[in-house]
Amino acid sequence: MSDAICHKCNEAISQRIVTALGKSWHPEHFACRECGKPIAESTFNIHEDEPVCSDCFVQKYSGTCFACKRPITEKTIKALGNTWHEDCFICNGPCNGSLVGTSFYERDGKAYCKSDYEQLFAAKCAGCSKSITDNAIIALNVKWHKDCFKCKKCENPISASTFAVEDNKPVCTSCSA
Template structure:
């Protein structure tokens, strides 16, 4: 039972942690000032802490100590490092050479995450937030326009022919049925 105003013991310094200054991680209490990385001593919070058993680390040091090994791994948060992990007491591990991604894998990635597909109009990458589909192909929202009149299109107003997209009016004028009253909107020959 705790005394008046008292609390749990700090996992780092073993002194009493009062509620107003308490940080918790894995069911253990810490003072805010003691809630720091065991390697670099950087102050931590709930979004930057990485715990391993009874130890707490910043994500960079945790990655170096416990993350995957090899080229491009374990540096965390984009940090550049040329150390081998010996300073942290880590045995170097043999790494397998990385295989470059094949087109089928990168295409699957593109389909899942919306990157690397190319816009049918400008040929630049189309990401999920700006992606429109017309004629079964990806388009940027800004490129999703009629090929003839330039009018912006929506999924309900788009028509496609031979890999290009059109508004319904331009499609009807250029590819619709021909004859009296059909596809000749506003034609002077047929008006009396």
Template sequence: KMTERFDCHYCKESLFGKKYILREESPYCVKCYESLYSNTCEECKKPIGCDCKDLSYKDRHWHETCFHCFQCKNSLVDKPFAAKEEHLLCTECYSNEYSSKCNECKKTIMPGTRKMEYKGNSWHETCFICHRCQQPIGTKSFIPKDNQNFCVPCYEKQFAMQCVQCKKAITTGGVTYREQPWHKECFVCTGCKKQLSGQRFTSRDEFAYCLSCFCNLYAKKCAGCTNPISGLGGTKYISFEERQWHNDCFNCKKCSLSLVGRGFLTERDDILCPECGKDI
């Protein structure tokens, strides 16, 4: 009775009584498997055999005994390490050679630990603190001043101007009126409460008003058109006997001739040019 053969998939030698490795359901003798599929050690350049541990990092492989620090040669198996220019280094050697120093405590910032960086300087996360409250800033916003860093609440308390209206800190923008600071959204018309920032406005009794509210509340009315005369922005007007007119409205009552710069006569409340008023 014929016995079914059990041969190496590559060299075809019998595998009965021999050690073999299965790959994709095909058996290989140890020699063929290692020559075909074993990884090459980065350190000694020899194949990493089936009876050895294969340690890998970023598609590179080492024997367990070859996986050591490039400088001190101590084993890196089950230990933290760092890579620099294709070389593996233990944390101590890496720190001594390459790690940055904390700007606050001047100690090495070890690989694998969080660090904060700002303008070319580095800090341990626990050393990067607000100068005022001494609390770690972490990933929160901060404001530098005079080579010191402040969290935003502390900076506002110590340095920021405070709005005259709401008494809160002004961190961006703002408006100055009568040498006092305001938030843009707080600087509003006393009458209608609309924001005045970027708008023309005037004041009365130290209160700010938009032109519309000021005219409605305080401006005299034109004796001609009855609209308010603001007198702002170079608006020209005529005043006579406690009455005022817009320049464009100071016309003869009868013929509508402009009386600006001309002589005129009055009849009761009417203003007349000399020609229309000659019979008075």
């Protein structure tokens, strides 16, 4: 005779036994905590240390993907205050690449990879038109890379805080004299 006691009815189990979650049950008592239907599948979900059938788990406990609005039953990505399937957490820029396991940038509640974010939103240099991702020089009401802020005439970098202006372009003090 078995010493096992059913977790549900507290009676001795003498025939078939279901052992899960460190507890024992009569097979008919191993049931979903939500709907009460016996769980016959070999895999099941758990909520508050009790078994939950797959249907109830999806309806009550699984998150919904922010992108596709379907239930999440596997790995969940939590980002930007929402939950996502791994396949749905992608860059909102032109590349549409996966952002799983990488750093990303946020703008208006949307995620972007570094490259697309810089291409779409970073300030552009008045000298070379490329994105400025580090410190910038602000002169003539625009931004410049340090190496792009050059004299219009001799093309040497302008490092002093004084310079002249011709045709809305900087000119070093040597060339303006």
